[in-house]
Amino acid sequence: MLTSTTRRKRAATFLALAAALTVAAPAVEARPGGGGSMGSRGSRTFNAPSATTTAPTAAPMQRTQTQPTPGMNNPGMSNPGMQAPAARPRFGGGFMAGLLGAGLLGALLGGGFFGGLGGIASMLGLLLQVGLVVLLVSFAVRWFRRRNGEPATAGAPYARSGLDPNAAGGSNAGPGGAAGAGGMLGGAQRPPQQRPVQIGPNDFQSFERLLGEVQDAYSHENMVGLRNLATPEMAGYFEEELRGNKARGVVNRITDVKLQQGDLSEAWGEGAQEFATVAMRYTLKDETIDRNTNRVVETEPGEATELWTFARNPGRPWILSAIQQTR
Structure with a gap:
């Protein structure tokens, strides 16, 4: 028969093990992107964004549909196009x-x-x-x-x-x-020519507005809105996350999004397309709610710092192309 001292020791052991597992488990946040780094930044997808006061460092992309090419800075991936030259029989060789x-x-x-x-x-x-x-x-x-x-x-x-x-x-x-x-640049196998892009006050207003609109559409599980506000790649990632929430019987409610600090990391053009990566620190109310009982089951930190990359084509508005976390 277990004594009270033995029970207390076992209980303490279980609590310590649970605490250790909680610390070791990676933190997955509920807001759009799940606290990860995903999307595409054109030919700079595998390059770290330029450091800013708001975000001195950025985590590398974890999910992207952009394929690495010889012109990209991606030492961690091998070049699938390189092959050993095939041996050819030569006349008189034997x-x-x-x-x-x-x-x-x-x-x-x-x-x-x-x-x-x-x-x-x-x-x-x-x-x-x-x-x-x-x-x-x-x-x-x-x-x-x-x-x-x-x-x-x-x-x-x-x-x-x-x-x-x-x-x-x-x-x-x-x-x-x-x-x-496997070339992705029209067969030339060269990185596209890049050019500087000027970003003005109207562009910054668009970035701040998109920050709130994307969070709101995600909170209301509005896929039509997300497809209008983000690239098809990013909209696909959001749809996967929302399907996962539905499977768990929860919904992510995000409100009171407010930009506290933001600065431009880099802006450039490739062909007809333009890109801008912006570091943003913002506050929000981020809760995960049970769909049946409407009970709050999880609350996330009320502040986040991320790098959002926006893209646009001529005559079109900016849309979200990538989200990266800071380190």
Whole structure:
């Protein structure tokens, strides 16, 4: 029979274990993005945003649909387009090597390349015959390569075609050239040209307004609104989170969103599209509520600091493209 002292010890042990598990478990917050880093920032997706007073450091992307390319700064991922060059059978690779080996062996044994002179004369004859065979082999190789439409000279330098032979989609690209190797930049395998973008007061007002509108649409599980306010990628992530809330029988209510501090991290353009990454510290009321009883089951911290990246096309408003957490 357990004594009261033993029961207390066991209870203390269980409480300590539960506390340890609570500390070790990663904190997943309920607001849009779940406290994670997700989305796309164009060719800068895998680059850390520039430091700001509001957000000196940023966590790397955890979820993104952007595929890394050779022009992106992403040392943690290998380049799927790089392949080892396939071995090609060459004319004379086996037969001529055996013939030359037999000739050298004959010379070492005193019989010359095909038999004949001895001593110094035999060696001179060997060199002449080797030179003759090399010329014949070279002529035959060139003739066969011309016939097959290959370059006439082995090891010729790469043509100035604009492609890096060491990059994916270069000399080892599959069908379709660079694009066949998984290129995401129209087959050029070069990072898109970037240009500076000027951000003014109207843009900052748009960013602050989007902060509140995205939170409100997420709180009301308004997927139509989220698809209008965010890229299809981000809207897809939000939809997954909302489906998870429904499966758990809860709803995330976010109210009283207010921007406290914000500053521009970087703004740039790629082709016709423009991007702006903004560090924002804001306050909010973030609660998770049981759908059946309307009881608050979880309350999140009332302040958050995140980096939001917005994107827009010509003549279109800014929409949310990525959310990153600070470290």
